[in-house]
Amino acid sequence: MANLEILVSELPTLIQNLKLTIGDSNQIMEQIILINNIQEQLRNIKKLIAQELKFENIKNSAIATLPRIVTVASLFIPSVGLVDPAIAGKFGLSKTQISLTELESKIDVWSEWGYFLQAIATDLLSDLQLVNQLNSDINHFSLRAQFQVIAESLKINFDFSNSKILQGQIYKISNYQKELLELQEKLNYIFYTIKNSHNLLNILLGVSAFYGKYGFALEWLDDDHELIISSQGKFQELTDILNDCDYFQEQIAALIIQADTLREQAEQALKKIEQESSKEPIISQDVEIATKFSTQKIVRSALFIASSLLILGFGGWKIKEQKMSLSLTQEESAIAKFKSAQKFGLEAASLVQKPPHPLKVWQQAQNKWHQAIILLDSIPNETSVSARANKKLAYYQINYKSITQKVLIEKKALANLESAQKLATEANLFAQNPPHSLLIRQQAKDKWKQAINLLEVIPESTSISIQAKQTLPIYKTNYAAIR
Numbered sequence: 303m304a305n306l307e308i309l310v311s312e313l314p315t316l317i318q319n320l321k322l323t324i325g326d327s328n329q330i331m332e333q334i335i336l337i338n339n340i341q342e343q344l345r346n347i348k349k350l351i352a353q354e355l356k357f358e359n360i361k362n363s364a365i366a367t368l369p370r371i372v373t374v375a376s377l378f379i380p381s382v383g384l385v386d387p388a389i390a391g392k393f394g395l396s397k398t399q400i401s402l403t404e405l406e407s408k409i410d411v412w413s414e415w416g417y418f419l420q421a422i423a424t425d426l427l428s429d430l431q432l433v434n435q436l437n438s439d440i441n442h443f444s445l446r447a448q449f450q451v452i453a454e455s456l457k458i459n460f461d462f463s464n465s466k467i468l469q470g471q472i473y474k475i476s477n478y479q480k481e482l483l484e485l486q487e488k489l490n491y492i493f494y495t496i497k498n499s500h501n502l503l504n505i506l507l508g509v510s511a512f513y514g515k516y517g518f519a520l521e522w523l524d525d526d527h528e529l530i531i532s533s534q535g536k537f538q539e540l541t542d543i544l545n546d547c548d549y550f551q552e553q554i555a556a557l558i559i560q561a562d563t564l565r566e567q568a569e570q571a572l573k574k575i576e577q578e579s580s581k582e583p584i585i586s587q588d589v590e591i592a593t594k595f596s597t598q599k600i601v602r603s604a605l606f607i608a609s610s611l612l613i614l615g616f617g618g619w620k621i622k623e624q625k626m627s628l629s630l631t632q633e634e635s636a637i638a639k640f641k642s643a644q645k646f647g648l649e650a651a652s653l654v655q656k657p658p659h660p661l662k663v664w665q666q667a668q669n670k671w672h673q674a675i676i677l678l679d680s681i682p683n684e685t686s687v688s689a690r691a692n693k694k695l696a697y698y699q700i701n702y703k704s705i706t707q708k709v710l711i712e713k714k715a716l717a718n719l720e721s722a723q724k725l726a727t728e729a730n731l732f733a734q735n736p737p738h739s740l741l742i743r744q745q746a747k748d749k750w751k752q753a754i755n756l757l758e759v760i761p762e763s764t765s766i767s768i769q770a771k772q773t774l775p776i777y778k779t780n781y782a783a784i785r
Contacts, residue, residue, distance in 0.1 A: 306350040309343065310405070316340050317393060317412060321532075322419040324506060325440050325517025327426070327433045334423050341416045344409050351406050388530050388537040392522040419520060425503055432503060436510055444514035444533075445492065448485055449550055449557075452478055456561055462571045465579075469572065475565045482561060486554050490655040493547040496540060505540070512543055555648050559641060570686065636685035639677045643691070646674035647698055654705065658765040661712040668709050671702040715764040722753040722770075726777060729753070733784075743784055750781035 320340050322333055426432055443451070455478055461467040488511065495508030509518055509531060518533040528539045538546075650670035653663055678695040681688055732746035754777050760770040 306347065306354065309347045309350065312343075313347070314393065316343055320412060320416055320419070321519045321521050322423055323517060323519040324426070324436065324510060325515075327436050330423050330427055334420060337416050337419055337423075341413060341420075344413050344416070348406060348409050351402050351409075355402055388524070388539070389522045389532075391524060415522070418523075422502065422506075422520070426506075429503065432507065435507055439510040439513075440515050440517060442514045444516050445485070445489060445512050445550065446546075447514070448481075449553065452481055452485070453553075453557060456557065456564065458564060460568055460571065462575070465572055465575045468568055468575070472565060472568045472572065475561055475568065479558065479561045479565070482554055482558050486551075486558070486652070487655070489547060489550055489554065490652065493544065493551070494656045496547075497544055509540075509543065512547075551652070555645070555652075558648060559644055562644065563641075566687070566690070632682060633685050636681045636687050636691075639681055640687040640691055640694075643674040643677040643694065643698070646670045646677070647694070647701075650674070650701070650705070654708075657708075658763055658767070659712075660765045661709065661716055664705060664709045664712055668702065668705045671698055671705055674698050675702055711761060712764055715760045715766055715770075718756040718760050719766050719770060722756040722773070722777070725749045725753040725756070726780075729780065747781065747784045750777055750784065753777050754781060 319336065322337070323329065426436070442448075455474070458471055458475070460471060492508045492512050495511075496505050499505045499508070513533045516533050518531050521530045521532050521537065524530055524539070528541070531538055531540070531543070647670070650667040653659075653667040653670070675695060675698050678691045678698065681691040726749070729746045729749035732742050732749070754774065757770045757774045757777065760767055
């Protein structure tokens with residue numbers, strides 16, 4: 303029993319190390335060896351438990367409460383805060399006493415987890431492409447860190463008095479805009495890889511790209527078989543990472559709009575500086591001539607101005623005030639429309655990442671491009687954003703045309719699939735209640751042939767291409783049987 307008590311006192315440390323840290327692939331082999339050692343110690347404990355149960359005939363008795371065991375147990379009480387609630391189920395030594403049969407059952411669970419980690423590590427190391435991707439990810443910041451760096455960098459105080467400094471700031475904003483688009487593309491890859499992949503190794507690649515140089519560890523499977531992952535002391539489920547991706551998608555979209563607005567302000571300020579610097583100063587001789595001419599002109603025009611004021615009164619000033627108010631409202635409306643159009647464009651572009659997509663997704667993107675085009679087309683030419691709006695309008699119209707073509711292709715493919723399925727159903731009806739006449743067999747054969755022809759022309763770029771490929775051999779077999 304003494305040896306068993308010693309081994310049990312070391313269990314918390316063993317179980318705490320029973321995880322697989324994924325980052326540098328060169329360290330994975332070392333971890334496989336460590337997991338093997340832990341597995342061996344767990345087997346030794348299980349052998350000793352079996353001996354105790356056999357020779358002393360103890361079935362439900364508890365391990366005696368010893369100072370070592372009490373200390374081990376107290377280290378893993380969640381309320382103390384030493385164990386994150388997400389992995390509290392991994393540790394089973396929160397009692398001062400635990401029966402041998404209970405401990406034996408827990409060791410079986412831990413051993414299964416160890417075998418699972420070994421299998422994942424082996425699969426990772428056997429795939430050179432996965433290894434290269436993991437080694438590449440640890441050379442980059444995490445997605446969160448990249449976002450924070452860009453967000454902090456966009457807090458720019460413009461120097462509106464120096465054109466050279468302003469040009470440098472505009473150049474920096476352009477680089478940040480490029481980095482934001484790259485980060486958005488990376489985020490989309492992470493989100494769709496984790497959400498849609500059915501292969502665990504591919505999912506781990508998405509997680510690796512999310513955490514970057516910080517790496518991550520596979521800690522445990524909870525009661526709902528949800529994978530628990532840790533990085534920098536923080537424990538998360540895969541669904542938590544997807545929620546973080548949703549959050550960053552919104553934040554990156556907002557930063558893109560912010561960067562666009564900052565760049566617009568800086569470019570307008572630079573343009574104003576250049577216009578002022580291009581004006582030539584008036585020489586003193588011209589000033590003297592202009593002054594004399596102005597004095598004579600003022601004397602001649604005084605009567606005319608006075609009579610004009612009597613006729614017009616203050617009506618002219620009122621009209622001017624109304625025009626200024628209208629112009630200001632028009633400018634604000636144009637800016638708001640431009641930003642809304644950008645938002646629709648970003649949402650549309652995000653929707654169609656990583657095709658193919660179902661018809662509904664293409665139609666949603668098509669609708670967003672259409673709304674963006676309507677907004678841009680309604681911006682008046684005399685507003686400050688009209689030039690940029692016209693540029694984006696041309697770009698959005700190209701995208702809308704492309705998406706419309708995708709919608710038509712997807713609709714046609716879906717119609718082909720539905721027609722083929724209908725023809726197959728009709729052909730099967732002909733095959734019921736044999737024997738059949740030659741005419742009925744010919745009609746069934748024609749329907750199978752039509753169905754096959756419809757499936758064969760479905761493009762591979764469509765979302766139903768896989769379903770069509772899976773169905774095609776069945777239809778061909780039925781057609782061959784009738785022939």
